[in-house]
Amino acid sequence: MEEVNINNTSQDNNSSYTYDYGGYKPVEFIMKVVTIIIMCIGLPLTLVAIYAVCSLVKDDHVVPIYVINLLITDLIQLCCMIAWVLPEDWILSGRFILLSIYFYCLMVSIGFMVCIALERYLVIACPLWYRFRRTIKISVLVCVVVWALPPVISCLFIAARNPATISGILLLLPLPLFIFFLGGTLKALSASISVHSDEKRRIVGMLVLVLLIYTLLFLPTIILSLAWGSSGIDERNLYNLSLTFVQFSPLADLFLYIFMRKGTIDKLLASVCCCRMDSDDISSPV
Template sequence: METAAPPIVTSDSNLYITTDELKPYVSEPSKNYKEDYNQLIKAGTVYISIISSIEIPLICLAIYAVYSLIKLHHSAPVFVINLLASDLIQIVCMLLFTSPSMWTISLTTMMWTSYTGFYFMTCIAIERYVLISHPVWHRSQRSVKCFVCTSLTGWLLPFILIIIFLLLLSFDIIPDFILIEILFYMPLIFYAVIIVCFVGSCRSLSHSISLTPVKKQLVLAPLFFVLMSYTFLILPINILLIVRNNNTSSLFRFTGVLYLLNPLVDCLLYVFMRSDAENIIRTPHCCSRLKRVETEMGQTTSTDVQR
C-alpha cells in the first residue's frame, strides 16, 4: 500500500503544502529543490511582516524621491526606479507567502520580480561603466526611446522566460532538475557582468587625471554599491541553492533573511543620484580629517606641557 507523502512546512508552522498540491518531481535531485524553496521562507511570518512594514514605506518614498530628481535635474535614473518597483512587488509577494492558497502564485511572481531586479541591477552597472569608459557615446545614445525599450525588456523578458519554464516543467519536456539548475545558475551570469563592469570602470578611472579623488568615488559609488549588495545579500542564498546541502537549513534561513533585506538596501541608491552626493561622500573625509587634526593638536599640547 502506498503511503501519502508528508506535508512540506512553509514559512509558518501552521501552514502546510502537501506534495499533492505541487507537481510531482520525477528525479530524486529535484526533491531537494522543493525543500530548498521551502527553506527560503523559513524566516517566519512575524519577521516578514515586520520587514515589509518597514520596506514598503521606504521604497515608496525612495521612488518618489528618485522621480523628483527627473523633474529637478532633467536626469533619468530610470533603472533605479525600475529596480525599486520590482523590489516593491517582491515585498508584497513576501506577504502572500503566509497564505497557503497564494503560495504558488506568490512564488512565481517573486521569481519574476527577482530576475527583473537582477536585470536592472546589471543595467545600472552597465550604464555606469559606459558613462565612465565611453562618456561621449553615452551622451549621444542617451534617449527616452532607449530607456523605454530597455525597461520594457527588463519586465517582459523574465516574465516570458518564467512562463516558458513553468510550461516545460508541467509537460515534462525537459527533466525538472535541469530546468531548475538553469534557474539557479542564471543569477551568476548577472553577477559576472557586474564584476566585469566594476573592474573596467576602475581601470578607466585610474587613467583619468581630470577628476578629483572625491569625484572618482562619486562616479564609482553606485556601481560599487550594486556589487556589494549583490555579493553579500543575493549571492549567498543562490550559492546554497546550487549546493543543496541537507545540513545547511540554518544557513538557508540566515541567507534568506539577508536576501529579504536587499530591497531595503536598494533604497540607498537614491543617495548617489542626488546633486549633493559629493557633499555626502566628502563628509566622512572631513570628519576623519578633523579628528586627525584634533589628535595632532592634543599631542602637541601634551608635548608642550611636558617641556
C-alpha cells in the same frame, strides 16, 4: 522566509496535505518576525524613495528610470511578502500566485541592477559615445526588455531536467558583469576628464554597492540552489535562511538613492583614500 512544502502524510495514516517548515519552528518564527520588520520599514521608505527619484528624471535621463523600476520591483516584493506572514489557510488559494509574482520581480530587480551598473560604467569608460546615445526612448525600451525577460527564463526552467541548477547558473551570470563594470570603471577613471571628481566617487560608490548587494544578499541563495540541484542536498532550514537575506535587498536598494544625490555622501566618499580624485576635474552632467 519559509519555503512552502506540501507533504503527503499518507504514510502516517493521514491522507491530508500539510505544510512544513523543515521541522524547525524557531527558524520559522524568526523568519516571520524579520519579514514583518522588513515590510514595516521598507514599504514607506520605498514609496518615499520612488517619489524622490522621480524628481531627478529632469536632470538625468537614464539612471533614475532604471532606479525607479528597481524600486517598483522592490515595492511589489514587499507587498508579496505577506505570503510568508499570514497563516497558510488564509491565503492558500493565492499563495502560489504571490510567490510567483515575488520571484518574478526578484529576477527583474537583478536585471535592473545590471542596467544601473552598465550605465555607470559607460559614463566613465565611453563618455562621448554614451552622451550621444542616451535617450529616454532607448532606456524605456531596455526597461520593457528587462520586464519581459523573466517569462522566457521561466520557460527554460520548465523545460530543464534540473531547474535548480539552471536557475543557479543563470543567476550567477550578473556576477562577472558587476566585477567587470567596477574594474573597468576604476581603470578608466584617470583618463576621464569630463566627469567631476564628486561624480566619479558617486559612480564608484554605486558600483561597489550593487556588487555588495548581489554578493552578500543574492549569492548565498544562488550557491545553495546549485548545491541543492547538483548534489541533492536537502537543507531546507539553511536554504530558507539564505532566502531571508534576499528579503533585505529592497532595503539595501534604497541606498542607491543616496549615491544619486549630489552632496549627500560626497564628504564621506572624499574621506576614503581610494576614492580621492583630482578636484579640478571639469564638471559635466551624467
